[in-house]
Amino acid sequence: xxxxxxxxxxxxxxxxxxxxxxxxxxxxxxxxxxxxxxxxxxxxxxxxxxxxxxxxxxxxxxxxxxxxxxxxxxxxxxxxxxxxxxxxxxxxxxxxxxxxxxxxxxxxxxxxxxxxxxxxxxxxxxxxxxxxxxxxxxxxxxxxxxxxxxxxxxxxxxxxxxxxxxxxxxxxxxxxxxxxxxxxxxxxxxxxxxxxxxxxxxxxxxxxxxxxxxxxxxxxxxxxxxxxxxxxxxxxxxxxxxxxxxxxxxxxxxxxxxxxxxxxxxxxxxxxxxxxxxxxxxxxxxxxxxxxxxxxxxxxxxxxxxxxxxxxxxxxxxxxxxxxxxxxxxxxxxxxxxxxxxxxxxxxxxxxxxxxxxxxxxxxxxxxxxxxxxxxxxxxxxxxxxxxxxxxxxxxxxxxxxxxxxxxxxxxxx
Amino acid sequence: xxxxxxxxxxxxxxxxxxxxxxxxxxxxxxxxxxxxxxxxxxxxxxxxxxxxxxxxxxxxxxxxxxxxxxxxxxxxxxxxxxxxxxxxxxxxxxxxxxxxxxxxxxxxxxxxxxxxxxxxxxxxxxxxxxxxxxxxxxxxxxxxxxxxxxxxxxxxxxxxxxxxxxxxxxxxxxxxxxxxxxxxxxxxxxxxxxxxxxxxxxxxxxxxxxxxxxxxxxxxxxxxxxxxxxxxxxxxxxxxxxxxxxxxxxxxxxxxxxxxxxxxxxxxxxxxxxxxxxxxxxxxxxxxxxxxxxxxxxxxxxxxxxxxxxxxxxxxxxxxxxxxxxxxxxxxxxxxxxxxxxxxxxxxxxxxxxxxxxxxxxxxxxxxxxxxxxxxxxxxxxxxxxxxxxxxxxxxxxxxxxxxxxxxxxxxxx
Numbered sequence: 146x147x148x149x150x151x152x153x154x155x156x157x158x159x160x161x162x163x164x165x166x167x168x169x170x171x172x173x174x175x176x177x178x179x180x181x182x183x184x185x186x187x188x189x190x191x192x193x194x195x196x197x198x199x200x201x202x203x204x205x206x207x208x209x210x211x212x213x214x215x216x217x218x219x220x221x222x223x224x225x226x227x228x229x230x231x232x233x234x235x236x237x238x239x240x241x242x243x244x245x246x247x248x249x250x251x252x253x254x255x256x257x258x259x260x261x262x263x264x265x266x267x268x269x270x271x272x273x274x275x276x277x278x279x280x281x282x283x284x285x286x287x288x289x290x291x292x293x294x295x296x297x298x299x300x301x302x303x304x305x306x307x308x309x310x311x312x313x314x315x316x317x318x319x320x321x322x323x324x325x326x327x328x329x330x331x332x333x334x335x336x337x338x339x340x341x342x343x344x345x346x347x348x349x350x351x352x353x354x355x356x357x358x359x360x361x362x363x364x365x366x367x368x369x370x371x372x373x374x375x376x377x378x379x380x381x382x383x384x385x386x387x388x389x390x391x392x393x394x395x396x397x398x399x400x401x402x403x404x405x406x407x408x409x410x411x412x413x414x415x416x417x418x419x420x421x422x423x424x425x426x427x428x429x430x431x432x433x434x435x436x437x438x439x440x441x442x443x444x445x446x447x448x449x450x451x452x453x454x455x456x457x458x459x460x461x462x463x464x465x466x467x468x469x470x471x472x473x474x475x476x477x478x479x480x481x482x483x484x485x486x487x488x489x490x491x492x493x494x495x496x497x498x499x500x501x502x503x504x505x506x507x508x509x510x511x512x513x514x515x516x517x518x519x520x521x522x523x524x525x526x527x528x529x530x531x532x533x534x535x536x537x538x539x540x541x542x543x544x545x546x547x548x549x550x551x552x553x554x555x556x557x558x559x
Numbered sequence: 560x561x562x563x564x565x566x567x568x569x570x571x572x573x574x575x576x577x578x579x580x581x582x583x584x585x586x587x588x589x590x591x592x593x594x595x596x597x598x599x600x601x602x603x604x605x606x607x608x609x610x611x612x613x614x615x616x617x618x619x620x621x622x623x624x625x626x627x628x629x630x631x632x633x634x635x636x637x638x639x640x641x642x643x644x645x646x647x648x649x650x651x652x653x654x655x656x657x658x659x660x661x662x663x664x665x666x667x668x669x670x671x672x673x674x675x676x677x678x679x680x681x682x683x684x685x686x687x688x689x690x691x692x693x694x695x696x697x698x699x700x701x702x703x704x705x706x707x708x709x710x711x712x713x714x715x716x717x718x719x720x721x722x723x724x725x726x727x728x729x730x731x732x733x734x735x736x737x738x739x740x741x742x743x744x745x746x747x748x749x750x751x752x753x754x755x756x757x758x759x760x761x762x763x764x765x766x767x768x769x770x771x772x773x774x775x776x777x778x779x780x781x782x783x784x785x786x787x788x789x790x791x792x793x794x795x796x797x798x799x800x801x802x803x804x805x806x807x808x809x810x811x812x813x814x815x816x817x818x819x820x821x822x823x824x825x826x827x828x829x830x831x832x833x834x835x836x837x838x839x840x841x842x843x844x845x846x847x848x849x850x851x852x853x854x855x856x857x858x859x860x861x862x863x864x865x866x867x868x869x870x871x872x873x874x875x876x877x878x879x880x881x882x883x884x885x886x887x888x889x890x891x892x893x894x895x896x897x898x899x900x901x902x903x904x905x906x907x908x909x910x911x912x913x914x915x916x917x918x919x920x921x922x923x924x925x926x927x928x929x930x931x932x933x934x935x936x937x938x939x940x941x942x943x944x945x946x947x948x949x950x951x952x953x954x955x956x957x958x959x960x961x962x963x964x965x966x967x968x969x970x971x972x973x
Contacts, residue, residue, distance in 0.1 A: 170609040195584035310941060319941070369807050381907070385799050392909020393783050396941040403903040404937050416937065489817040489900070490907055493795070495806025523818050523830065527724060527733070527810040 166301075166557050171196050171204045176213070176557050179233055184217060186228035205231060213237050213257075233257050238301040240552040241286055241343075244350065244544025245278075245307045247271050247323055247377070252282060253545045254289050259553065263289045264545070271308070274326030279335045287339070303336055303345040304551030306353030306544050313395050316347045346551045350374070350544060351398055352389045354537070355382025357547030358500055362539040367498040371490070372537065373400070374503035375483065379421040383494070400490070401425070405482050420486050424479040426458040426505045432478075433461045436471045444469035462508025473511060480512045484519015491524040491532065502537035580715075580971050585610050585618045590627070590971050593647055598631060600642035619645060627651050627671075647671045652715040654966040655700055655757075658764065658958025659692075659721045661685050661737055661791070666696060667959045668703050673967065677703045678959070685722070688740030693749045701753065717750055717759040718965030720767030720958050727809050730761045760965045764788070764958060765812055766803050768951070769796025771961030772914055776953040781912045785904070786951065787814070788917035789897065793835040797908070814904070815839070819896050834900050838893040840872040840919045847875045850885045858883035876922025887925060894926045898933015905938045905946065916951035 168176070174194045179185060182193070191201040208214040217232045235256040244251040252265045265285050269278055290297060309321025318327040336345040348356075355372035358364035364372075364384060372382040381398040383390040390397050401421035402414055409418025410428075422428060433456045436442045437449045444467050448460040464472035487499060501516060517534050524532075537543055582590070588608045593599060596607070605615040622628040631646045649670040658665040666679045679699055683692055704711060723735025732741040750759040762770075769786035772778035778786075778798060786796040795812040797804040804811050815835035816828055823832025824842075836842060847870045850856045851863045858881050862874040878886035901913060915930060931948045938946075951957055 367807075369804075383907075385804060386802070388800070390783075390799060390908075392942070393781075393911035393946070394909055394941055394944055396939060397907065397909035399906050399909075399939055399942065400903075402939055403906050404899065414939075485818065486903070489814075489903055492813050492817050493797075493811065493904055493907070494804075495808055495811035495813070497807035525810060525813055525816055525828075527808055528806070528813065530808055532807070 168557050171200055172208065173557055175201065175204050175208065179214070179231065180553060184230045184232040186230055188228060190231070235260060238299050238556070239290070239295055240549055240556075241300060241303045242545045242548030242550075242552055243282060243303065243305045244353065244541075244548055245269075245271065245305065246350070247308055250278075250282070251541070251545050252285055253549060254286065254293075255549050259549060261545075261549075262293060265289070271324050272326070275330035275332065275335070279332065283336075283339050297340050298342050300340045300343045301556045302552035303340070303343055304353070304548035304553075304555075305332070305345060305347050306350040306548050306551075307347060308350050310399075311347050311349050311395060313348060313391055316345055318347070319395075344555055346555045348389070348551060349380070349382075349395075349398070351380040351382040352391065353382070353547035353551060354502055354539075354543040355384050355500075355547065356389055356550050357543035357545070358537060358539055359384050359387070359547075360550040361546040362543060363500055363535065363537070364498060367496075369494065369496045370498035370500065371398075371487075371494070371496050372500045372502060372543070373483070373487065375425060375501060375505040376503035377426050379425050379483070379503075381490075385494075400486065403486050403489075405486050420482065424482045429458040429461050429475055429479050429505065429508075430456045432475045433464070433472065436475075442469055442471040445472060458505045458508055462512075465509050465511065476509055476512050477515045479505075480515025481519045484516040484521075485523055487516065488520045488523030491520055491528050495528045497531050497533065499532070499534045500537040501535070502540065502543060506536050507540075582971050585614055586622065587971055589615065589618050589622065593628065593645065594967060598644045598646040600644055602642060604645070649674060652713050652970070653704070653709055654963055654970070655714060655717045656959045656962030656964075656966055657696060657717065657719045658767065658955075658962055659683075659685065659719065660764070661722055664692075664696070665955070665959050666699055667963060668700065668707075669963050673963060675959075675963075676707065679703070685738050686740070689744035689746065689749070693746065697750075697753050711754050712756050714754045714757045715970045716966035717754070717757055718767070718962035718967075718969075719746070719759060719761050720764040720962050720965075721761060722764050724813075725761050725763050725809055727762060727805055730759055732761070733809075758969055760969045762803070762805075762965060763794070763796070763809075763812070765794040765796040766805065767796070767961035767965060768916055768953075768957040769798050769914075769961065770803055770964050771957035771959070772951060772953060773798050773801070773961075774964040775960045776957060777914055777949065777951070778912060781910075783908065783910045784912035784914065785812075785901075785908070785910050786914045786916060786957070787897070787901065789839060789915060789919040790917035791840050793839050793897070793917075795904075799908075814900065817900050817903075819900050834896065838896045843872040843875050843889055843893050843919065843922075844870045846889045847878070847886065850889075856883055856885040859886060872919045872922055876926075879923050879925065890923055890926050891929045893919075894929025895933045898930040898935075899937055901930065902934045902937035905934055905942050909942045911945050911947065913946070913948045914951040915949070916954065916957060920950050921954075 175190055178190055178193050187201050187205055191198045212234055214231050215234045216229045218230060235258045237257045240255045242253045249268050253261045254263045255261045307318060309318045309324045312319050316333040317329050318324055321327055332347055333345045336343055351372060351374045358372055364370050368387045370384050374380050379401040381400045383398050402419040404418050405420040405423050406418040409423050411417055412419035412422035433445050437446045444464040448464060449456050461472045461475055465476050513536055520534060521529055589604055592604050592607050601615050601619055605612045626648055628645050629648045630643045649672045651671040654669045656667045663682050667675045668677045669675045723732045723738045726733050730747045731743050732738055734742055746761055747759045750757055765788045772786055778784050782801045784798050788794050793815040795814045797812050816833040818832050819834040819837050820832040823837050825831055826833035826836035847859050851860045858878040862878060863870050875886045875889055879890050927950055934948060935943055
């Protein structure tokens with residue numbers, strides 16, 4: 146790594162967001178092209194970056210010298226000699242992607258081409274606090290590195306999606322409701338103590354899922370789309386002009402507390418009729434339990450009996466699949482209200498794609514159908530002309546794919 | 560203009576968006592820096608673009624040779640010799656900015672530094688169609704050029720804000736409700752027939768006003784903000800990460816038909832309770848007239864008498880200023896409902912600034928106060944921590960300033 150600027154020292158200001166490698170613009174642009182478009186020839190890189198063929202040749206030779214890039218055989222000829230194709234070297238370094246939920250986390254280790262080497266699903270209780278959970282993460286990564294005979298110094302980036310509000314630049318959670326003990330904790334400093342060359346990028350879980358769909362999923366062909374997670378709460382990741390839109394304070398996409406019904410129930414936030422107080426997992430389950438108490442559904446009663454008087458949104462989905470009309474009505478109402486709120490956002494933002502994910506998104510096709518109807522009923526025809534609305538096909542993998550993309554995109558350029 | 564690519568011929572595909580000059584990346588970046596930041600030294604340009612001092616020197620010498628850029632005296636010294644400051648040459652070329660409304664248009668002619676040379680306010684009836692209005696525009700520009708002894712070939716760009724939906728890339732209006740006869744009309748071709756070197760950039764009027772605030776107004780220090788125009792209809796221009804967000808189909812910001820009240824009146828679009836059917840100028844006037852008919856306001860009755868039984872939102876503002884409680888209530892209700900809808904958009908988009916403009920925005924301070932209350936009541940604290948909500952200080956000038964900016968930004972780079 147002769148001419149690359151060495152990583153900043155860990156002991157001092159390690160919570161500042163800083164890429165492990167500082168590059169000149171032509172180097173950075175070349176690597177960004179390879180990251181975004183995969184393997185390319187020198188001519189393709191020159192065309193795409195706007196730099197001269199001579200500049201790109203110098204850059205590529207240097208990147209090959211220091212081991213980031215390699216030639217991997219011949220591309221397609223345009224008539225003349227077949228051009229050599231350039232690619233990231235898989236073993237230049239390693240990346241960690243983490244999708245953290247309240248009760249579990251998924252951790253993947255990948256090489257520099259993004260190939261996933263290991264995948265761990267670990268049960269946690271996020272309320273145990275930052276040190277406890279980060280220790281679990283650190284030990285898991287160290288174990289996987291040891292098995293593969295990779296030094297901790299070869300890990301260059303962690304991408305971490307967390308279920309709470311994040312100060313993206315500081316790499317910290319800010320007053321997270323379900324993560325006490327994480328508020329303002331310097332995650333970056335903790336990571337650097339064990340992985341001295343690694344930058345840690347922390348972002349909200351929904352933003353990370355949207356990024357996963359953008360880089361590796363249904364979002365690849367879209368520049369403006371929404372990833373809407375429906376689970377215990379409701380949130381949206383916004384891709385605007387091909388990048389995550391975080392807003393002025395990092396709170397963009399916080400749609401769970403949009404007023405969906407002025408005569409609705411009181412939300413835990415204190416306001417009336419918030420979307421997530423009406424349509425997320427808990428109110429779906431609560432309405433089902435109410436139906437059981439009022440003897441309106443024998444199928445839901447059966448599920449409540451099995452679980453000792455508890456119900457989840459998933460149970461409601463199962464009851465609906467068995468033909469229970471009450472369960473169907475609950476799911477339909479939830480989807481319709483989500484669709485009505487999304488209709489406003491479609492008029493405002495004019496996305497070309499809305500992906501529905503999260504634990505509740507799998508409760509049945511009538512959920513998606515009701516969301517679609519709610520959106521199309523209240524949106525302008527011009528705004529929905531090319532709008533696709535789908536359940537996220539990546540599902541649970543969107544989080545880890547997005548976390549890896551977040552890591553990869555911050556190794557060289559911040 | 561030796562090495563600049565000449566403008567595309569007008570007779571063939573002139574409706575395609577194409578900059579008059581095609582530049583190499585270092586030239587384009589240098590000019591973009593001068594456009595965004597005003598006068599700069601060579602060192603500042605090198606630092607800001609990331610190109611070497613040697614590259615920038617070559618670029619600047621070339622731009623001086625061909626007459627785009629000039630040296631304008633000394634900048635501030637950093638200890639050594641005082642650096643020469645570079646600037647656009649005012650007389651390199653000329654730009655036209657047009658802010659078109661339904662019944663009037665503002666037309667400004669500016670030099671290459673953006674200095675406005677002439678300003679015409681012309682009464683029109685936009686329903687006369689594209690050819691009639693474009694002929695008025697053409698003749699006005701030709702007259703002003705003749706007075707200043709400038710050839711039509713020296714006009715390099717028209718920026719035009721229009722009150723209707725636009726296909727930005729095609730430079731055409733698409734099924735505009737209040738502009739029949741403009742649908743799909745090739746405005747660019749019309750302009751090129753008289754101004755062979757000019758590109759014409761057409762955009763929605765609210766987008767153009769937002770751009771005006773971004774470049775020359777209250778938006779200069781904000782990267783994510785909304786310009787909300789309240790007039791006959793209600794629309795928003797969205798600045799996202801420092802650029803206009805037009806969305807997948809160019810319809811982003813069309814917030815007038817967001818549902819503000821499920822039990823509200825039927826809108827002309829056929830839906831129930833659209834924001835603009837409740838809170839724009841016409842419903843404000845209609846409620847006031849109703850109060851007159853029901854003998855509930857002597858002050859409003861006085862205004863209605865003067866105008867022969869007609870009232871506008873401006874009259875309601877005047878009555879409120881005289882202390883009329885009914886007028887105050889109408890204005891307050893309108894502001895509150897606009898604020899409630901904006902609260903949802905604040906949660907979603909997390910802007911740092913909302914500017915209220917358009918004809919209705921001047922009807923009194925209680926209008927802004929009610930909008931503010933509506934927003935703050937229903938938004939998340941994190942999203943409003945740094946949120947400013949103001950009446951647009953540029954007012955009617957935002958449109959022409961934005962139209963000039965639109966023109967300037969498309970002369971060199973599309």
